[in-house]
Amino acid sequence: MLIVKSLCTEYPGDRGEAVRAARDVSFAVPDGKLFTLLGPSGCGKTTTLRSIAGLEVPKSGEISLHGKVVFSSAAGVSVAPNRRNFGMVFQSYAIWPHMTVYQNAAFPLQVRRDRPDRKKIADRVMRVLSAVALDDVAERAATKLSGGQQQRLALARALVMEPQLLLLDEPLSNLDAKLRERMRFELKRIQRELALTTVYVTHDQNEALALSHEIAVMREGRIVQIGSPREIYERPCSRFVADFIGTTNFIDARVIEENGDDRCRVATPVGALDVRCLDRMHRNEAAIVSVRPEDVELSEQAPEAGGADAVRAGVVDAKAFLGEHLDFQVRIGDLVLLARAHPSLRTPVGEKIFVRLRAEKCIALRAASAGP
Amino acid sequence: MSRTAALLASSMRLPLPEARWLVIGAAVALAAWLALAPLGFLLWQSLFTPETATAPGEFTFDNYRTAYWSAETLRLLGNSAAFAAGSASLAFVVGTFFAWINERTDTPFKSAFFALSLVPLIIPAILFTVSWILLASPKIGIVNVAVQALFATDFVVADIYSMGGMIFVDGLHQSPLAFLMMTAAFRSMDPSLEEAALMCGAAAWQIALRMTLKLAWPAAAGVFLILFLRAIESFEVPALLGLPVGIEVYTSSIYQAVQTYPSDIGLASSYAAALLVIASLCVYAQSRTAVAAEKFSTVTGKGFRPRTMRIGRWRYVTALAFALYLAIVVVLPFLVLLWCSLQRFYVAPSVAALKDLTFDAYRAVFAYPVFANAVWNSLVLSAASATIVALTTAVLAWIVVRTRLPGRWLIDDLAMLPLMFPGLVLGLAIMVCYLNIGIGVYGTLWIMLIAYVTRFMPYGMRYNSTSMLALHKELEESATMSGASWSMTFWRVVLPLLKPGLIACWLYVVIVSIRELSSSILLYSPGSEVVSIMIWEYWQNGQYVELSALGVMLIASLLGLVLLERFASRQFGVASPGV
Ligand SMILES: Nc1ncnc2c1ncn2[C@@H]1O[C@H](COP(=O)(O)OP(=O)(O)OP(=O)(O)O)[C@@H](O)[C@H]1O
Ligand SMILES: [Mg+2]
Numbered sequence: 001m002l003i004v005k006s007l008c009t010e011y012p013g014d015r016g017e018a019v020r021a022a023r024d025v026s027f028a029v030p031d032g033k034l035f036t037l038l039g040p041s042g043c044g045k046t047t048t049l050r051s052i053a054g055l056e057v058p059k060s061g062e063i064s065l066h067g068k069v070v071f072s073s074a075a076g077v078s079v080a081p082n083r084r085n086f087g088m089v090f091q092s093y094a095i096w097p098h099m100t101v102y103q104n105a106a107f108p109l110q111v112r113r114d115r116p117d118r119k120k121i122a123d124r125v126m127r128v129l130s131a132v133a134l135d136d137v138a139e140r141a142a143t144k145l146s147g148g149q150q151q152r153l154a155l156a157r158a159l160v161m162e163p164q165l166l167l168l169d170e171p172l173s174n175l176d177a178k179l180r181e182r183m184r185f186e187l188k189r190i191q192r193e194l195a196l197t198t199v200y201v202t203h204d205q206n207e208a209l210a211l212s213h214e215i216a217v218m219r220e221g222r223i224v225q226i227g228s229p230r231e232i233y234e235r236p237c238s239r240f241v242a243d244f245i246g247t248t249n250f251i252d253a254r255v256i257e258e259n260g261d262d263r264c265r266v267a268t269p270v271g272a273l274d275v276r277c278l279d280r281m282h283r284n285e286a287a288i289v290s291v292r293p294e295d296v297e298l299s300e301q302a303p304e305a306g307g308a309d310a311v312r313a314g315v316v317d318a319k320a321f322l323g324e325h326l327d328f329q330v331r332i333g334d335l336v337l338l339a340r341a342h343p344s345l346r347t348p349v350g351e352k353i354f355v356r357l358r359a360e361k362c363i364a365l366r367a368a369s370a371g372p
Numbered sequence: 373m374s375r376t377a378a379l380l381a382s383s384m385r386l387p388l389p390e391a392r393w394l395v396i397g398a399a400v401a402l403a404a405w406l407a408l409a410p411l412g413f414l415l416w417q418s419l420f421t422p423e424t425a426t427a428p429g430e431f432t433f434d435n436y437r438t439a440y441w442s443a444e445t446l447r448l449l450g451n452s453a454a455f456a457a458g459s460a461s462l463a464f465v466v467g468t469f470f471a472w473i474n475e476r477t478d479t480p481f482k483s484a485f486f487a488l489s490l491v492p493l494i495i496p497a498i499l500f501t502v503s504w505i506l507l508a509s510p511k512i513g514i515v516n517v518a519v520q521a522l523f524a525t526d527f528v529v530a531d532i533y534s535m536g537g538m539i540f541v542d543g544l545h546q547s548p549l550a551f552l553m554m555t556a557a558f559r560s561m562d563p564s565l566e567e568a569a570l571m572c573g574a575a576a577w578q579i580a581l582r583m584t585l586k587l588a589w590p591a592a593a594g595v596f597l598i599l600f601l602r603a604i605e606s607f608e609v610p611a612l613l614g615l616p617v618g619i620e621v622y623t624s625s626i627y628q629a630v631q632t633y634p635s636d637i638g639l640a641s642s643y644a645a646a647l648l649v650i651a652s653l654c655v656y657a658q659s660r661t662a663v664a665a666e667k668f669s670t671v672t673g674k675g676f677r678p679r680t681m682r683i684g685r686w687r688y689v690t691a692l693a694f695a696l697y698l699a700i701v702v703v704l705p706f707l708v709l710l711w712c713s714l715q716r717f718y719v720a721p722s723v724a725a726l727k728d729l730t731f732d733a734y735r736a737v738f739a740y741p742v743f744a745n746a747v748w749n750s751l752v753l754s755a756a757s758a759t760i761v762a763l764t765t766a767v768l769a770w771i772v773v774r775t776r777l778p779g780r781w782l783i784d785d786l787a788m789l790p791l792m793f794p795g796l797v798l799g800l801a802i803m804v805c806y807l808n809i810g811i812g813v814y815g816t817l818w819i820m821l822i823a824y825v826t827r828f829m830p831y832g833m834r835y836n837s838t839s840m841l842a843l844h845k846e847l848e849e850s851a852t853m854s855g856a857s858w859s860m861t862f863w864r865v866v867l868p869l870l871k872p873g874l875i876a877c878w879l880y881v882v883i884v885s886i887r888e889l890s891s892s893i894l895l896y897s898p899g900s901e902v903v904s905i906m907i908w909e910y911w912q913n914g915q916y917v918e919l920s921a922l923g924v925m926l927i928a929s930l931l932g933l934v935l936l937e938r939f940a941s942r943q944f945g946v947a948s949p950g951v
Contacts, residue, residue: 055567057682082573094568098586107582108572154568161572 002029002052002165002197007061009044009051021047022058023221029214031066032195034188038208039218040244045201046091048218049167052199053088054081065165065197087158088167093150093174095142101153102138105129108161128160131190148179155190166191166198172207184210205245209233217241233292235278239365242290249296249337251289253364255281263308266364270332274308275362286367295361296339298328299354300347308359316349330355392858399767400783406826407789410801411648417804418641435642448643452604452621455538455614459606460599462543467550468592470694474551475558476566476584477683479690485698486555492548492701494930496887497608498907499923503705504541505612506712506916508532514708517720533617542609544701546599553598557591558584576683590664597661601654604647605794607890612911622647623796623890630800630894637804644797651792706927713920733921740918742901742909749817750902754885757824758878764825765832765877766840766870770862773840774848787833790826795890798827803894815897823891828881835880839873872940879937883930 007025010018021044029035037045050056051071052063060073070079096104102125109121116124129135132152137145145153151171158166171187172180188211191198202208208215209229216226217240225237236242239250253266253273264277266287275289297303303311314332321343328339330353337355347353418435438444473479474486492500508515508530519529531537565587569579585592610624620628622643629640683690711721714729737743765787771777772784790798802823806814813819847869848861856864867874889904896905903926910919 053571055570081567081570082575084571085573086571088568088571090564090568092562092564094562094564096565096568096583096587098589107569107574111569111572111574111578111582113573157568157572167571 001031001066002035002199003062003064004028004048004052005062007048007051007058007063009047009056009058011047020221022051025061025218025221025223027216027223027226029197029199031197033213034191034198034200034211036200036202036208036212036215037218038202038205038215038244041203043218044221045203045218046169047221049169049199049201052165053086053167054079054084084165085161085163086165086167087161087163089151089154089158089169089171091169091171091173093154093171095145095150095153097141097143099142100138101129101134101140101142101145104142104153105138105156105160108157112161125160128156131159132156147175148183151175151183152186155187159190159194159196164197166196168198168200170202171200173202173204180207187211209245217244235276235363236290237278237365239288239290242363242365247293247338249291249293251291251335252367253287253289255283255285255287255364257283263359264364269335270312271310273310273357273362274359275364276360277364279366281364281366287364288367290363290365291337291357291361293327293338293340294325295358296330296337297356297358298330298339298341298345298347299356300345302354303356310357310359312355312357314353314355316347316351316353318349328353395767395859395862396771399764399771400786402764403768403783403786403829406822406829407786410793410798410805410826411789413805413808414641414644414797414801417808418638418645420638432638435636435638436645438639438642440642440646448620448622448625451535451614451619454535455542455610455621456600456603456606458535458539459542459546459603459609460596462539463546463550463599463603464592464596466543466547466697467552467595468554470547470697471551471554471558472580472584473690473694475555477687477690479683479687479694481691481694485691485694488698488702489548489551489694490934491931492545492705493552494883494887494934495545495702495705495927496889496904496907496923496930497542497545497606498612498889498904498911499709499927500545500705501541501608501612502911502916502919502923503708504532504537506708506718506920507704508537512718512720514720533613535614535619538609538613538619541613542603542606545609546602547701549602550595550599553595554588554592557588557595560591561587590661593664594658594661597654597658601651601658604650604654605796605890607794607796607893623794626796626800627893637800640800641804644794644800647794647797648792651794655792706924709920709923709927711920712917713924715917718916733917734925736918737921737925740906742906745899746901746903746906749900750886750904753817753820753824753902754882756821757828757885758881760821760825761828761832761881762836762874762878765829765836766867766874767862769833769836769840770866773837784833784837788830791830793827795827795888796894799823799891799894802826802891815900817900820892820895820900820902823895824881824885824888827888827891828884831880831884832877835873835877836870839870843869876937876940879933879940883933883937886926886930886933 005026007022008020009022010020012018023044025044025048027035037048039045047056051058051061054070057078058071058073061071062069062074063071069075069077070084071077096107099107105128106121106125109116109124126135126138129138132155134149134152134156137149142150142153151174155171168187172183175183184207191211200208200211209232212229214226215229215232216223217232218224219240225232225241227235232241233245236245242248242250251268251270253268253275256265256267256272258264258281259274262276262278263274264281265272265274266289268289273289277287281287302313312332314330314337317329317331317336319329320327324343326341326343326345328341328345328347330337330339332355339355419431419433470485470489474482479485505513507513510516510528510531510533513530513532515530516528520526532541561584566579566583569583574582605623607623607627610619610621611627614620615624615628626640626643626647629636629643712718713733714731715725716728716730716732719725768783768787772780793801802819803814806819806822813822843866848865886902887904888902889908892902892905893908896902901909903922907919907922907926910916910922
C-alpha cells in the first residue's frame, strides 16, 4: 500500500517567490492497483509523481510504501531515489542513446549493490525483453528503435528491477493515436498480470478511464476528486471534473424540492426536471445540471414519458458525422444541448426532434462548488 | 548552413537589378581574396630561398628539407605535440570538472561562479603569461621568493620556464573556454537520462561515469580538438616561456625564423605549412565529431527541466574548489599585475615595499611617446575592422542563407577558411603576400587592417548567419512587394532587423581586435604599433612595471567592453559564440 499524506512541493519561481506545484495532496494506492493522476497541463501531476520518486524533495508531507516511510518532513526522513527501488518510465522515455537495447535493460541490475552474476542478469533481462516483445532486437542500438519500441524498452527497464512501485509519467503521450490505443491494452495487461502497484500520470481522460482502478483528478496542485473511473465519469463532484472528463451539457437550475436521499426536483430553462444530487441540496439553492451527450436520448417519434424521465420537443440546430456516432445540437427554447446518437438517426437540420432526459443520468451540482 | 533555410529561401529566378550584383560581387570577391591570396603566396614563398639585396629568390625544396628532414624536425614536432596535448588536456579536465559542478550539482553560489569564470577569457594571453612569470619564475617569482624566505633556502619550488610551466599557463588560460563549451554540452543533454539511471538505483559516481561522461563524449571530443588547435596556435606562451630556455614549438620557430637576420621567410613558411596541415586536420576531425554529437543531442523539449544532483556535504568542497580555481585564474594574476604596476621597479610584495607604492608607472606609460599613437591605432583598427567585418559578412550571410545561388556553400567555406590560420601564420602569409604585391600597404596600418578583417571574418559570419536564420524571409518579401528595390530592402529592412546581431558582432570583433597580438607582431612597423604590441615591446625591454600598468588599464577597458557586448547580446537575444 502506497500512502501519500498532505504532500506539498514548491519550486522557486522567477522572482524568488515559491510556485506551489502540489498542495496538500493525499491518497492511498492498495497493493496491485493502478492509480491515475489526471488533470490539465501544469496542474502538478508530474510534480507529484517526481516527489514520490524522490526526484523532487517535497516541502512537507509524508510518503510511505508497505508501512516503510520513504519521505517524511516531520521525521526528517528522505530516502535517496536510487535507494527506493521504484521503477519509473519518463515522459521522454529517457532511453540511453549510447547503449544497446540489452544494455539499457540490464543497467538497473548492473548497478545494484547485490549485483547478480552475469548469467542471472542475462536471464532476467531476456525474460523481461520477451515480455515486451523486444527480445529479437536486444543487440540493436537503442536509438534505432521506433517510438513504440522505445516506450516498451522504457517499461522493460523499469520492470527488470522488480520494483516495489511503478511510476509512469504520460508513457503513451509520444505515440500516435493507433499505437497509443494498442499500448494502452498492453500496459493494462502487464500491470494486471504482474499485479504491480502503479501510479500513472496522464492528461488523457480516455486513457485514465480505460486503465485505472482509481483516478484522482487534479487542478492547480490539488486533488479535487478521487474515485473509480465509473464514479468519476457518472458522478463528477464539480463542474470542473464533469467538464474535464468527457464532454457534458450544463444546464443552470434551481432546486424546487428534495425527494429523499439523492433525488431532487429542479427548475430549469426547459422546465422542471427530476435529477440526482450527490450532496444534500436545499430548496432554492442554485445548481447546475450536468448531462452527458450520450445520455441525451433522441427520437423522431414522441417516446412515452415514464416515471421521472422528462421528454421535451426540440429542433435540430446542427449535426456532425463522426463515424461511430453522430453529434446533434438540439435547440429547446433558448437552450442548446449536445446529443450523441447512433448514426442510423437521420433527422435533417431544422426538423423537429424529441429529447428524453433520464433522472438518474442528470447530475445536479452545487453551483457554488461548481466553480467557473 | 541549414538546408531548410536554403529551401525556404526566396526564388532568385527574377531578373536581378544591378546594385545587387555589385554588392554581392564585391563581398564575394573580398572574401575570396582575403582567404585565398595569402594562402597561395605562403605556399609559393615556402618554395624559394631568401631574397637578398644581391640575389633574387630561387626555387628550392631546401626549406622543406630543413624544416622536415633534420634532427630538429622530430624535436619540434615532439615539443609542439607535447605542449598542445598537455595544455588541451589540462584545460579540458579543469573546464569539464567545473562545468559538471556548475550544471549538475547543487553547489552554492553557482551563478556568481559562472559569471566570474568568464572574466579570464578577456585577459590577453600575453598578460596572463607575464603575470605567471611574476608569480613563478625561478628568480623573481613571488611563490619562489616567499618559500625561499620562509625556509631560508634557495630551493626553486616552481619553474615557469619549462614545458610543465608552459602547459600549466596555457592550459589554465584556455580552461574558461573549455568550461564554457562543456557547459553548453551538458545543457544540451536531457537530464531525464540521468534521472532514469538514478531511479534504477545507480549511485552518483556510477551516473557520472556511465551516463554523463559517455553521453557527453562526442561533444567532449570536439571540445578537446578545439583546445588542441588553440594550443598548437598559441604564440605568447611558447614565446615568453619556451624560447628563453630553448623549448621551441612551431609558432615560436616561425617567429624566430622571421626575426633572425637575415630573416628566413621561406623556412618560416614551410613551418607554417605544417601548422596549416595540423590545423586543417583538427578542423576536419572536429566537424566529424559535431555530426556525432548531433546524434546524441537529446533534449526533447517536452518534460525538459534542468535538475541538479544533491551532493550533500560535498557541495562545500566543490564550492571551495571553484573559489580556489577563480583565485588562480583571475584574482592572483590580476593582483600581481596591479601590485607590479604600483612599484617603481619590480619587487616581490612585502610590508616594506608597501611604503613605496606609486603611480609613476602609469605616468610613465602616458608619457611614453608611442602610447597615444598606439591607443589611437588600436581604436581605429578595431573600429574599422569590426565595421568591415560586420557589414561584409551580413551580405555574405544573406547570400548563403537567403538565395539559391549555385555554389553559395563555397562562400560560406571561404568566409570560414581563415579559422584554420593560426594568427602567426596569417600574419606571415599576409606579410609575404603584400611584400610581393607592391600596392604600398606593407608597413602601414592598412596591412594590419587586412589581417584583422581576414582573421575575424569567420566570427562575423557566425553571428550574422545565426540572426539571418531567425529572420523570417517574408519580412523582406513584403518590402519587395511594396516596391522597394533590392538595395533599398537590404538597407531599410534587412540591416535594421539584423541590428542586434550586428551590434553584438561589432563589439565582439572590437574586443578581439584590441587583444590581437600574434598576427600584428609580424606586420607592425614603427608608427603602426598597437596597444598589444606596446605590451610586447615593454616585455622585450624588461619594463615590467610599465607593462603591468598598461596591462591593468587594458584589462579594465576590455572588461567594460565585454559587459557592453553581453548586454547587447542579451538585450537582443543573440547568442554570443564566446570570447
Ligand atoms: N523546475 C520547475 N521550476 C519552476 N516551476 C516549475 C518547475 N517544474 C514545474 N513547475 C511549475 O509547477 C507547476 C506544475 O508542473 P507539472 O510539471 O507538475 O505539471 P503537469 O501536471 O505534469 O503538466 P503537463 O501535463 O504539462 O506535464 C506548473 O505550473 C509548472 O510551471
Ligand atoms: Mg508532466
